[in-house]
Amino acid sequence: MAILEVRNLSKRFGGLMAVQGLVLDVEEGEIRGVIGPNGAGKTTFFNVVSGVYKATSGTITFDGTRTSNLSPDKIAALGVVRTFQRVALFPNFTVLENVNMGRHLHARESLFAAVFGGQRQKESENLQKSRDIVDFLGMAAHRDELASNLPYGLQRTLNVAIALATEPRLLMLDEPVAGMNPTETQEMTRIIRRIRDELGITVMLVEHDMRTVMNLCDKITVIDFGEKLAEGLPHEIQSNKEVIEAYLGAEDIVA
């Protein structure tokens, strides 16, 4: 069974159908790419899945629970968490403090901890988990640095860390390598793969960098004018005539 089931999903802004009749299944443990031209509706789709926007029509089901009528915090508590297209962090707090902020957004605390663990124990547990995440992402050396002092690539990594701190089951990344240099892009690609391989988290990502998308994704969904244009394995998408015409363009195709 798919962990995420999207059925006939539409989102209208006034006269504009930003997402239109979208049908999509994401399997547990998959890395799914969502691509398409600027303004195609990719970010809107993420916003509807994470509950930031209410769907105009259609349904979203996550792990058997209908989420399309739930609030963003309830959806996050079920484990559906997104990062933003731009950097969103607390600049005057350290890396560890930022990640710990993410812990506090994590609503799925164990009953045991809530009932038997005192506040202090929970706090030290939170800090330990935050440290583990910082270490996992290779940022241990930057743990006590102010977020604002980090180079751009690491600020984006910190955004991923904050999202991981909420213990997602489906992590949605909006343009995770946008603006990164090749080294930073490679590092982020490696991190995303490890998040799936080592943490078992299902990943859905929007990205314009085709090399990254083709390298990383098990399957790709192409959106154009809010509608699904194509879906398939990376090599299928790369050779799909409609996709090339609408989006890729011959010069963008990478082997």
Ligand SMILES: Nc1ncnc2c1ncn2[C@@H]1O[C@H](COP(=O)(O)OP(=O)(O)OP(=O)(O)O)[C@@H](O)[C@H]1O
């Ligand atoms: N809050 C909003 N109110 C009105 N229109 C919106 C809103 N958010 C997005 N749109 C419009 O919906 C369409 C889809 O936008 P969206 O941001 O989802 O595209 P995108 O595929 O993420 O593009 P990009 O690749 O440039 O990030 C665009 O025409 C955009 O102007």
Ligand SMILES: [Mg+2]
């Ligand atoms: Mg976008």
